[in-house]
Amino acid sequence: MTALIHLAARSLWNRRFTAGLALLSITISVALLIGVEKVRTEARSSFTQTVAGTDLIVGARSGSVQLLLYSVFRIGDATSNVSWESYQRISSHPMVAWAIPLSLGDSHRGYRVVGTTDSYFERLRYGGDRSLELAEGAWFDDLFEATLGAEVARSLGYRIGDEITLAHGTGSQSFLDHDNMPFTISGILAPTGTPVDQSIHVSLEAIEAIHLGWQSGVPIPGQEVSPEDARAQDLQPRAITAFLLGLQSRAAVFQVQRAINAYPDEALSAILPGVALQQLWSLVGIAENALLVVAAFVVLAGLAGMVTMLLASLSERRREMAILRSVGARPVHVFGLLTAESTLLGITGAIAGFALVYIAMALGAPLAQASFGIHLAPSAPSPRELTLLGMVIAGSAFAGAIPAWRAYRLSLADGLSIRT
Amino acid sequence: MSSGSTQSIIALTGIRYRWRPNAPIVLDIEQLHIAPGERLFIRGPSGSGKTTLLGLMGGVLTPGSGHVHLAGSDLAKLSAAARDRLRADEIGFVFQMFNLIPYLSVLDNVLLPCRFSRKRSERAATDHGPADEARRLLDRLGLSEETLLARDVAELSVGQQQRVAVARALIGRPGIVIADEPTSALDADSRDEFLSLLQEECSASGAALLFVSHDVSLAHHFDRTLDMKTLNRALDGEAIKP
Ligand SMILES: Nc1ncnc2c1ncn2[C@@H]1O[C@H](COP(=O)(O)OP(=O)(O)OP(=O)(O)O)[C@@H](O)[C@H]1O
Ligand SMILES: [Mg+2]
Numbered sequence: 001m002t003a004l005i006h007l008a009a010r011s012l013w014n015r016r017f018t019a020g021l022a023l024l025s026i027t028i029s030v031a032l033l034i035g036v037e038k039v040r041t042e043a044r045s046s047f048t049q050t051v052a053g054t055d056l057i058v059g060a061r062s063g064s065v066q067l068l069l070y071s072v073f074r075i076g077d078a079t080s081n082v083s084w085e086s087y088q089r090i091s092s093h094p095m096v097a098w099a100i101p102l103s104l105g106d107s108h109r110g111y112r113v114v115g116t117t118d119s120y121f122e123r124l125r126y127g128g129d130r131s132l133e134l135a136e137g138a139w140f141d142d143l144f145e146a147t148l149g150a151e152v153a154r155s156l157g158y159r160i161g162d163e164i165t166l167a168h169g170t171g172s173q174s175f176l177d178h179d180n181m182p183f184t185i186s187g188i189l190a191p192t193g194t195p196v197d198q199s200i201h202v203s204l205e206a207i208e209a210i211h212l213g214w215q216s217g218v219p220i221p222g223q224e225v226s227p228e229d230a231r232a233q234d235l236q237p238r239a240i241t242a243f244l245l246g247l248q249s250r251a252a253v254f255q256v257q258r259a260i261n262a263y264p265d266e267a268l269s270a271i272l273p274g275v276a277l278q279q280l281w282s283l284v285g286i287a288e289n290a291l292l293v294v295a296a297f298v299v300l301a302g303l304a305g306m307v308t309m310l311l312a313s314l315s316e317r318r319r320e321m322a323i324l325r326s327v328g329a330r331p332v333h334v335f336g337l338l339t340a341e342s343t344l345l346g347i348t349g350a351i352a353g354f355a356l357v358y359i360a361m362a363l364g365a366p367l368a369q370a371s372f373g374i375h376l377a378p379s380a381p382s383p384r385e386l387t388l389l390g391m392v393i394a395g396s397a398f399a400g401a402i403p404a405w406r407a408y409r410l411s412l413a414d415g416l417s418i419r420t
Numbered sequence: 421m422s423s424g425s426t427q428s429i430i431a432l433t434g435i436r437y438r439w440r441p442n443a444p445i446v447l448d449i450e451q452l453h454i455a456p457g458e459r460l461f462i463r464g465p466s467g468s469g470k471t472t473l474l475g476l477m478g479g480v481l482t483p484g485s486g487h488v489h490l491a492g493s494d495l496a497k498l499s500a501a502a503r504d505r506l507r508a509d510e511i512g513f514v515f516q517m518f519n520l521i522p523y524l525s526v527l528d529n530v531l532l533p534c535r536f537s538r539k540r541s542e543r544a545a546t547d548h549g550p551a552d553e554a555r556r557l558l559d560r561l562g563l564s565e566e567t568l569l570a571r572d573v574a575e576l577s578v579g580q581q582q583r584v585a586v587a588r589a590l591i592g593r594p595g596i597v598i599a600d601e602p603t604s605a606l607d608a609d610s611r612d613e614f615l616s617l618l619q620e621e622c623s624a625s626g627a628a629l630l631f632v633s634h635d636v637s638l639a640h641h642f643d644r645t646l647d648m649k650t651l652n653r654a655l656d657g658e659a660i661k662p
Contacts, residue, residue, distance in 0.1 A: 003535040003536075007521075007524075010523045010524055010528075011523050013523065014522060014523030015523075319518055320521055320522070322515075323515070323519065323520075323521055324521070324532075325480055325504075326478065326480075326507075326511075326513035326515070327508060327513070327532045327533045327535075327536055327588070328504055328505065328507055328508020328509075328533060328536030328537050329504070329536055330500070330501060330504040331500075333536070415472075415475035415480040415481045416471060416474055416475045416478060416480050416481075416513070416515075416600075417471050417472070417475070
């Protein structure tokens with residue numbers, strides 16, 4: 001057995017150019033397969049980490065996935081708002097430990113602006129029990145101060161004291177600006193690996209202020225308000241987009257949820273983030289599986305390439321087989337030699353593909369963080385990934401049986417007659 | 421069993437062989453005995469069945485009828501696996517050319533039979549390790565330099581390759597060395613040198629030598645010469661055909 005593996009390795013090394021090409025295609029296909037799987041699990045764990053500290057999310061009545069996406073992940077928009085009165089009444093419920101109001105709908109160069117309160121900085125938890133920290137500066141204090149998420153500051157190159165203006169709407173190309181009221185950057189948060197990094201935080205009052213003189217999402221002509229005028233006005237918010245709740249006890253979560261869903265004055269939805277995530281995963285599961293199937297077919301193509309390479313090599317190896325037979329190799333040894341070669345290629349390709357994924361993850365982590373807020377941490381291979389790798393290796397052994405069988409037949413037919 | 425099987429290292433009786441069920445019989449041999457240590461020359465033109473005969477002796481091919489005894493065992497009574505083992509134990513082969521596995525070093529090529537035959541591996545290891553025995557053989561065959569041992573086999577001259585093949589055939593002292601036209605790719609000088617080396621080493625290790633060639637001028641180096649034309653009755657039929 002070891003003799004065969006030794007022979008197989010030497011024989012592959014002897015044909016390292018063609019074998020290398022076959023190996024490359026297996027490596028890339030394995031990298032794709034494992035990459036799809038890794039991104040899937042990393043995205044899931046990243047999403048789960050983001051909502052881990054929140055017991056309930058409350059917004060205007062809508063689908064729970066939609067509410068989860070716009071409130072926490074800042075994907076999509078709310079269809080309607082929650083009144084300030086409802087927010088105040090619910091957040092003063094005896095079972096509620098804390099509440100974080102969120103007022104969304106504005107942006108700055110593609111990054112979402114979140115109107116909120118100090119409770120956001122103090123109470124928001126992510127990744128188990130971690131709280132937000134400032135990398136530099138302070139949480140906003142003044143009406144026209146903003147605190148940036150780490151990624152916003154990094155990619156736009158902002159520092160403390162820089163001035164920014166907000167745009168109305170959430171597209172990166174907004175035509176309506178709030179440029180009459182610039183904000184000063186008061187602080188920059190430390191990276192969290194959650195959508196917080198992509199957000200610009202201002203006070204609820206600031207959101208009110210920049211919309212003074214606006215009606216139905218457009219400025220009323222000739223009614224431009226200056227920052228000084230704004231400060232003089234009553235900036236008590238009338239509505240927010242959604243809010244996050246932390247409860248005194250997790251056990252109360254269904255009770256509070258029921259109370260909110262039955263709230264008489266306004267149609268509200270309270271959702272458990274974990275449950276909403278499950279719904280989200282079952283929605284995207286089809287696409288994920290489709291991707292996995294595509295990746296699996298790419299692996300098949302890689303294995304087919306290897307089989308082609310081995311089959312093509314056989315005609316020039318009939319002499320080698322006859323020599324091996326003459327020194328005592330049995331036809332099964334000839335069979336074993338070819339399967340050992342394909343299995344070696346499979347194992348090497350699987351390991352190399354896996355390594356490639358880790359390298360790509362290390363290189364692509366900043367990009368994934370910047371564009372999707374997904375935190376890609378190199379993690380030990382999961383049992384599922386190991387199963388996939390095992391299947392690739394088993395597949396390569398089975399694929400090798402095709403050229404191996406042919407070599408077996410040829411060596412039986414040739415005997416010791418050496419043919420080229 | 422038959423009387424010949426005990427005294428002969430190889431005994432063939434009533435052999436008929438065809439490559440495929442409906443193909444013509446290419447080999448029809450009534451009797452052939454080779455004594456231990458004997459040096460036998462088999463001559464015959466191309467296509468007369470020389471290589472086929474060697475395949476039958478080595479148990480690589482199985483005759484349609486008749487018996488092959490190798491080192492006292494009737495090959496027909498052995499399983500395919502046992503036949504392969506017996507071949508590995510008892511026969512060293514040298515072919516016409518390109519005898520070596522291109523991706524193995526000279527030393528690994530010589531050691532190849534030891535990987536498939538425990539018996540030869542043990543015999544090669546009696547005094548030193550098999551690798552030392554391989555070096556000793558290569559040395560006796562004039563391939564001493566260490567550099568040669570490490571070199572890519574494809575860089576060796578044809579004569580050097582044939583000598584490496586002889587070392588491989590002899591390692592672990594098999595009972596018989598079968599050489600299938602090993603000199604046809606050599607020039608006259610290297611051919612004579614190669615032939616005497618081969619004979620010397622075979623007698624040194626006590627192996628019978630079965631040498632197959634169409635070059636009659638080599639026959640006088642051997643104890644006995646057989647002609648395929650007389651040995652192989654299948655050729656008579658062919659001769660009659662126009
Ligand atoms: N592997 C094979 N499959 C089918 N027929 C074969 C095979 N090997 C040889 N033959 C046929 O068997 C006959 C004898 O061939 P063989 O190779 O034994 O002759 P040979 O005496 O060794 O010839 P040469 O001197 O050219 O090597 C030929 O007719 C040949 O075509
Ligand atoms: Mg021949």
